[in-house]
Amino acid sequence: MNTVEESTVFVHPAAICEASEVGEGTRVWAFAHVLARAVVGRDCNIGGGAFIEGGARLGDRVTVKNQVMIWDGVTIEDDVFIGPGVIFTNDRYPRSQRMPEVTAKYSRRRNWLVPTRVCRGASIGAGAVILCGTTIGRCASVGAGAVVTRTVPDHRLVAGNPARSIGWACTCGTRLDEDLGCPQCGRCFILGEDALVPAD
Amino acid sequence: MNTVEESTVFVHPAAICEASEVGEGTRVWAFAHVLARAVVGRDCNIGGGAFIEGGARLGDRVTVKNQVMIWDGVTIEDDVFIGPGVIFTNDRYPRSQRMPEVTAKYSRRRNWLVPTRVCRGASIGAGAVILCGTTIGRCASVGAGAVVTRTVPDHRLVAGNPARSIGWACTCGTRLDEDLGCPQCGRCFILGEDALVPAD
């Protein structure tokens, strides 16, 4: 990883990139804002209007579509897809921080900041909202418009508000058929102890 | 339709309009971004922060409220209302396109791009998410916050996640009463073979 100045990072003239740790080949599009102390890996695509706060960490080859908001405390592993308008959170019971009754709560970051993780190869569909304290498993898929309130296991496909399991997602993203085969790429899986594993 | 240069299109100084096919009288507001090869009709209003990708097509007199995202593959007919923060999609099972396991899938547009259509006079409420492959019928109304997973017939009023029918919408947008009359404008309808038609 290089600093932005030395690298091949593309920052659209109408974007603001204040982070020094942005990997080579990453592109930041119009009206996006990447704050100082955000960490973004190589070959990522940060869509227009997206917001990445200091303290957020993104791996390599991550796709962040337009208007996504990623806060301090959120970790995104390699090869993740974050759909348009997806919103993360980092405070379970937020109040306005300048409200007199909550001065004590917001005096310490550990009183309110709760982390979230999205594991390698997962996808989060358009407009989904991810409650903090959850983990989205490897190659899991969150349906568009879902509200994720609990951890999603690897390869699980969830949808709804609150999000519930509606099936399994292939490595390639496609919904597996009932025999746990992929109608798109032909991969096959078997179900171990509540975990999906490749059949080969 | 004229090119932007010749027409009476208004583009806010803080907006970016790269499309050459934008109809007369259309206004594009601050921080909106209309990409090259998007087609936008006459007398449209493109709200602040909205994003219209190349390949998207909008008719005349369309209202696109702030922060709406319209992608390649989406067609919006005349007189449609797209509420604030509405999100379209064009990939049923998205993954990050640079993830090594999905290189083949994303090498051809037809492998993943699925179109969507919104028909004349329809409305989509604030924050709704529209899954690709669906059609929103003429004068149909999608309630605020709905997640549309299936085609919505003409004049149908749908709401919820997933969106389900909760009644009928008048041409003027108002919910029809049980006798299929409109309490706002007085229009009356009759129900044909699962299609609403004017009573006159």
Added chain:
Amino acid sequence: MNTVEESTVFVHPAAICEASEVGEGTRVWAFAHVLARAVVGRDCNIGGGAFIEGGARLGDRVTVKNQVMIWDGVTIEDDVFIGPGVIFTNDRYPRSQRMPEVTAKYSRRRNWLVPTRVCRGASIGAGAVILCGTTIGRCASVGAGAVVTRTVPDHRLVAGNPARSIGWACTCGTRLDEDLGCPQCGRCFILGEDALVPAD
């Protein structure tokens, strides 16, 4: 309250603040747009990409997170938290205003504009959608991703689409336990005639 010119208001160089009534100590971040005739109190924080329309009124110490949209007709009292991507509405049955069939409806503001109020100390979670004509009570909490279709009483905690009560919120925001005590700050409440009141 002072005019922006005379006050200590901070407006990010990439923001647009056209309102003259913005209170001291308020900050407006990148790509936010505060329109003329919006009223914003003291010590507010208007997050990046937020949009506040003329006619909207915000009290003091309000937190408006990124990409929130607040329209004409919406009143936000002191110490309210509006989470990222929250969307208000002000038209129950919207149509595109230039659609020929609705010219009469949109010729008068009172034909369509419906007000909304958020009372002191309330919180609205990330990505929630608030239908117009509702009131969010004092210290009420709306869960992330909720779609609020009805008025929320003081201290009520609601979630889902449509939003339903799932418990009670303390003044500090934390969910109360079954005995109506707060596990975070120790405040205790008693239930009067469907209204929560402090126990002391």
